[in-house]
Amino acid sequence: MPIRQLKASGVRNLQPLDLDFHPGVNFIYGANGSGKTSVLEAINLMAAGKSFRTSRLQHVFSQESDRIEMLMAIEDETLGECELDSLRLKGGDHLLKQNGSVLTSQADASHWLPVQIIEPTTFKLLAGSPEERRQFIDWGVFHVEHAFMEHWKTFRKQLKQRNSVLKQKEDEWLAVWNKGFIESATAIDQHRRDYLKRFKPEFERILTQLDDSIDVTLAYYPGWEKDSALSDVLERQKERDMVLGYTQSGPHRAELRIKVDKQPAAEILSRGQQKTVVAALKIAQGSLFQQESGRRTIYLVDDLASELDEKHRFALCKLLEDLKCQVFITSIDKEKLNDIWQPAASKVFHVEQGKIREDEPGTD
Ligand SMILES: Nc1ncnc2c1ncn2[C@@H]1O[C@H](COP(=O)(O)OP(=O)(O)OP(=O)(O)O)[C@@H](O)[C@H]1O
Ligand SMILES: [Mg+2]
Incomplete structure (x- = not known):
């Protein structure tokens, strides 16, 4: 119980x-x-x-x-x-x-x-900000991979430090902070990728049971250009990051893109269909959690x-x-x-x- x-x-x-x-x-x-x-x-x-x-x-x-x-x-x-x-x-x-x-x-x-919640505004998981979908992935990772929380805490600290170096325009310190930043960013990214690999088939199975006429695909975006190393991206964006005073790329910008025929699902699906997809996401997440943790x-x-x-x-x-x-x-x-x-x-x-x-x- x-x-x-x-x-x-x-x-x-x-x-x-x-x-x-x-x-x-x-x-x-x-x-x-x-x-x-x-x-x-x-x-x-x-x-x-x-x-x-x-x-x-x-x-x-x-x-x-x-x-x-x-x-x-x-x-x-x-x-x-x-x-x-x-x-x-x-x-x-x-x-x-x-x-x-x-x-x-x-x-x-x-x-x-x-705890998973299904309530009248949950369809916002599709239409809302990337942060909501990021939190969704992280719920799954957090409850299964206990190391994730530590990586995340470390990353938050490093992001804060890096942003403060950018604000102060302390160019010479950037390389020092980049090392740890990239290490924890890579660990978080790997956890999320591994999780989504296991999650996708479970989601497809559950969605088919709820409604086999809805065809959506899930695509993970790590928070930086897909085919580039984070170190290269940070180097390339250094000047702009300095002007903005914050880090444009990293796992804090990750996103789960939910699509129908290559279009955002929130733009194509009816309200009821969106609710069905969100229910499938949440049931699949709970189901995978049960399979993997025995809880x-x-x-x-x-x-x-x-x-x-x-x-x-x-x-x-x-x-x-x-x-x-x-x-x-x-x-x-x-x-x-x-x-x-x-x-x-x-x-x-x-x-x-x-x-x-x-x-x-x-x-x-
Ligand atoms: N901070 C608060 N202090 C006291 N009462 C509040 C507070 N916030 C909301 N309420 C009142 O609490 C009541 C309960 O709200 P709640 O949303 O839980 O109702 P509900 O049973 O879910 O209603 P519904 O069927 O409309 O969804 C409402 O009457 C609301 O006006
Ligand atoms: Mg209510």
């Missing part, structure tokens, strides 16, 4: 909650504005240290509180049991603990919570009914069921949920004006 229990207070309109979840499917239903998405947002806050709805975390704090407190009990088949404890203050301070010991990095908590992905599926038509909804739920992973799925009414999915075992939660409670088994 991944998330066994969640206690939370201070999130949006939610009353303090203390819930025991099902290891499989958790249905959350309630009227518009009752707080369903906020429950998913709370889970994701622990998993990713951020909201999927806003880049400004202060909006997630309840208007009546300047602190968000959360406690999550996790039972992972491979990693074992763990309790994550988080206290966030509106001013920005954050104290994160694992089994009572302070964690210095969000990544340590994220490691326990391989299970946690899916947050918000407002599925508004996402896809009936045929695609069924196909998606079937895939989630096959993965046998923990799923949190919201809808405005209970019947709609039952129409979509009747898993063998599940828990149902009702949210009403910020109060969430578990339905007694057998209640309608």
Whole structure:
């Protein structure tokens, strides 16, 4: 069972909650504005240290509180049991603990919570900035390759240093910083390439199951000219980098190009088709993660009914069921949920004006 229990207070309109979840499917239903998405947002806050709805975390704090407190009990088949404890203050301070010991990095908590989100704006993964698709690839690499995080941290530091040398126009220091920069950039690039090689066939398999009429291709761009060595590119761009005061090329500019007939998929596919492709990307990523780590992905599926038509909804739920992973799925009414999915075992939660409670088994 991944998330066994969640206690939370201070999130949006939610009353303090203390819930025991099902290891499989958790249905959350309630009227518009009752707080369903906020429950998913709370889970994701622990998993990713951020909201999927806003880049400004202060909006997630309840208007009546300047602190968000959360406690999550996790039972992972491979990693074992763990309790994550988080206290966030509106001013920005954050104290994160694992089994009572302070964690210095969000990544340590994220490691326990391989969460994927499918919600009404996820189609933006196709149309949005390259950063979103970069983060998408890196989720897969991070959760499978533990060395990746260290390479990434080192690279961030080196990029910062290199940019500051460029700003100061300290030409003579550039060669010194280039060496480490290229080393960590190459390591990140290699991790991403290896990952995508394994990911592509899984994505194609899942997309065919969701909709075999959509034909998209995934092309990886490393962040610099494809057939050139990064060292040559940096040398060539030195003057311009110096004028701009930042590094134009490197893994911080990598991109996953998603295309239909050589055109960007976001320009060609219908909204529903885009949602299907994004769902396939996310299911494929979770599936590959499960195959490679032996652990299970946690899916947050918000407002599925508004996402896809009936045929695609069924196909998606079937895939989630096959993965046998923990799923949190919201809808405005209970019947709609039952129409979509009747898993063998599940828990149902009702949210009403910020109060969430578990339905007694057998209640309608
Ligand atoms: N910071 C906040 N403090 C208090 N209440 C808030 C805050 N931010 C949003 N709200 C309110 O919280 C409620 C819950 O929002 P949420 O998006 O979780 O609802 P929902 O059940 O997902 O609704 P829908 O079915 O429309 O998607 C809304 O009524 C919203 O106005
Ligand atoms: Mg909602």
